[in-house]
Amino acid sequence: MFAIIETGGKQYKVAKGETLDIEKLEEKEGATVKFDKVLLVDEKVGTPTVSGASVSGKIVAHKRGEKIVVFKMKAKKRYQKTQGHRQELTTVEITDIKA
Numbered sequence: 001m002f003a004i005i006e007t008g009g010k011q012y013k014v015a016k017g018e019t020l021d022i023e024k025l026e027e028k029e030g031a032t033v034k035f036d037k038v039l040l041v042d043e044k045v046g047t048p049t050v051s052g053a054s055v056s057g058k059i060v061a062h063k064r065g066e067k068i069v070v071f072k073m074k075a076k077k078r079y080q081k082t083q084g085h086r087q088e089l090t091t092v093e094i095t096d097i098k099a
Contacts, residue, residue: 003097005055006037014055014094024062024088031059033092041099053099057092065089 002015008023027033038053039046046053065087072081 001042001097001099003038003042003053003055004040005035006039007035011039014097016094016097019060019091019093021063021065021089021091023090025059025090025092027059029059029061032095033057033059041097044099050099053097055094055098056096057094060091060093063089063091 002013004011004013006012010023012020012022014020025033033056035055035057036049038050038055039048041050041053044050044053068085068087070083070085072083073079
């Protein structure tokens with residue numbers, strides 16, 4: 001059984017027992033989270049969400065993603081700017097999918 005959930009403005013395909021990195025959640029490590037925005041469960045497609053469906057998971061860890069380098073340059077103008085970014089992430093283990 002799999003589902004497609006929406007969290008942090010992105011959509012993820014999840015299955016029971018899977019771990020995934022999503023946008024940072026405010027809950028602490030070890031807490032249980034419930035995702036109510038379920039867009040699809042197996043063959044059941046929502047309009048826009050599947051009513052009564054939910055996906056629960058357990059927060060495993062909070063971490064930061066890899067560094068991304070942003071480099072801007074304007075040719076012949078002596079303008080260069082370098083900037084870095086690391087995204088805050090939460091690792092979640094999917095424990096249950098309810099249709």
